[in-house]
Amino acid sequence: MKCKSLVILLFVCGFFALAAAEEGSGPPDSTHVDSIPPPTPVSMLTARDSENDHGHSVTLMWELSTDDGAGQNSVLSYEIFRWVPFFMDTLQSIRDSLAGAEGTIAEQLRKRRDQAIAMIPGAHKSYPEQGGWRKIGTALSGQSSYEDVGVKDRGSPDYMADHTDYYYLVDAVTADPAIRAPSEIVGPVQSFGQFFNTGRIPVFVAVLVFGLLTILFVTRARRGAELYVRPLAGIEAVDDAIGRATEMGKPILYVLGLGSAADIGTIASFTILGRVAKRVAEYQTKLIVPCYDPIVMTVAQETVKAAFLDAGRPDDYYEDIVYFVTQSQFAYVAAVNGTMLRELPATNMYMGVFFAESLILAETGALAGSIQIAGTDQVAQLPFFIVACDYTLIGEELYAASAYLGREPILLGSLKAQDYAKAAVIILAALGLLAASLNWTAFINLFSVTS
């Protein structure tokens, strides 16, 4: 009797196994009998489009299996499955052929690939018949979320199309991979890009506040409000340094730094160069401006030419005042050093973005007996300029220098706006100190940018 029941039981099991195999590939059968009892599956599985991204990503979340860290404590990991139509294999084979192809064959394959990619959403609509479940990732026990991230590059095998129906399920897996519990299937879910990144709202608020402050103070300055600015030793020394060079009959060397024309430090340096060039033109002193970047050279030439025009001496300007040297860091500094030791300028000005070569420049200038005024926003180079130069503009003082030299109300107005922003920083820091001490996490979270 017992034998008969066992045979019947085995027959029934075999029948179901065959039926499952005929349906196509699917998640491993979880009815295999072993010493570990099957765990409970995850519950409350949800799938939604990932937030604040450019699309091509779905986030899954679930409640942990009751056997994860509790109960039977048998769950070691979770395996995530996504339903993939068989059509994707055809697409992959086209991609594989394209990889080795050239010329017209490659063109044709590329067209076929693009046509196939356009058919992906349609292929996914054939769920559940024309496809199967594929494992796409693993999460460890204790993890209750997983992000299925694809790429936007259509040529890549990891490409994940937007606006396509995706279906997921999660298996709770034990030490024996055959013993697992599948969850409910969740879907269809579609991925798509967002139009506003809500994680960056604090930055958005800061942009608005800062913009309004600047416009407010610039408008006030235009109306003629008096603005006091404290004296900066480095700026006051510029005039004296130019005078010194004129008396000694020696040139002035102005180094714009190793930044590109787009770096803010270099742009601040252009404005200072314009002011210096105007005074140099008035005193008829020689100016030497070796450049590291060709675009910087172009802009500097324009600036110096305009300054000479402003000073009423357009004929004194010649193209070779500002010249290009090289775009190699130490080759550039070697060339500038050579210039310093041959021309023996009375004044050296280093304004802009500098890197490791800053000390070599400053020391060689000191050897040549020049007065040196430096200004940089590179925090790592400030100690060297402070040690080796006579005057140094620290960080923000470089950006303020253009306002100091020109004394234009609008530029001074924007300096005032920056000062108000600094006052706001001090107040916020004090509030933050209180918040951290009293655990006001809401205030602290106002400043956290999540993506």
Next chain:
Amino acid sequence: MRRQIPLALVFIFGVFMIFQYFVPHESSEWIYEFLLDWIYIIGIFALALGIWSLIRVSVAKIKTRKSGWGYPVITMAGLFLMILFGFTGYRDGSWGFHFMTAEGLSNPMFRNFFDYIMIPIQSTMFALLAFFIASAAYRAFRARNVLASLLLVAALVVMLRFNPYLGPFGTIIADTASWLLNVPNLAAKRAIIIGIGLGMVGTALKIILGIERGYMGKG
């Protein structure tokens, strides 16, 4: 008009880049990458202008036989030799000029110039920093005022922290040096960075709004 269009361009592209920071959508990303590619390409064209400037200045010095005119000769020789080696390569069994491919980069002379001339010279220049730092330290550590003294003391403490010959003072100096590097260093750097950040942000805004125009010249 000649100034209005560039200012308008600055405004349009500046505002777009601010806008795209908050829009993660693919279309905004695509335009962002497209614009960045343009910046690289313009830089390449600018290289031609730069090289012309260099040749002009060097040739002028050579022609007028200014003192030290041998150096521009070496500069020009180096420039033309590297270009020649970079554009010649061995392909399909023969030597030839190759402009559209990278054969020149595998030219042995190009590689030799790079590996045995450029790299050693650059490393040596970098190593010269050690001598310069010693001379800078000598001149700076004369403690003319309170600030210079503070700088001197802090530098000395940090320099001595790994010294094995200081006995019991060694640990005190090492701990003080670690504290200096982790606490006041952090505070001051943060203050400078906040100031630089505000300055940069202010200057960027002034550029976008057309208030800061020094980079454009006149006329």
Next chain:
Amino acid sequence: MRRTTIIAMAVVLGLFILSWILRSASYVTVQEHYLIGGLKVTFSAFLTLAILSFLYKDNPFYKFLGIMLLMRLSRNRGWLARWPLAFIVGTTAGLNFVRYLRSDFMEQVSATFVPLFVDWKGVGYFISHFSLSASGQFVAIVANWVIFLGVICGIIYFFFSKEHKGVFGAASRVGIWVLMITFGASFGYTVMGRISLLVGRITFLFRDWLGWIS
């Protein structure tokens, strides 16, 4: 070889056209011998076309702004070069604006939100567990205070539109002291790094090359 010849001819023809466009022929005859001037123009145009062809033979659109930049060489059309410049400056200004507002402003400010009293469990606990060790509560509290005051005083030092007098002046003075200590510490740290570079070069010379040291 045939391909190379065709390319070379195309380049030469191209630069003749470029010279005509830039009117550099008339420009250089005023200044110097035509041949030298022509060679200079030829060379830079040659270089540009060669680089261009190498990189972007498929997409002419990219070359548009770049060619505008080359208009810099022309006396009459030089102002056109401002357009690509404006494009670069505007794009990077916009990019830098948001990036630095986040990294150098917001993240730095929020990092300054440190608690006044770390792991505070009451005065009695503090006194009974008082120690000067680097991981102790006292050192952590002092560190937080120094960081907070250092940042505030450092920012006060950078105020431009207010006179540094009275309490404000005192805070500004503390700020510059903290800055000087930082610069000294950074300088000392870098000295050690540079000396190690020198040691590397000397080791190369005396060990790897001369073999005088083992």
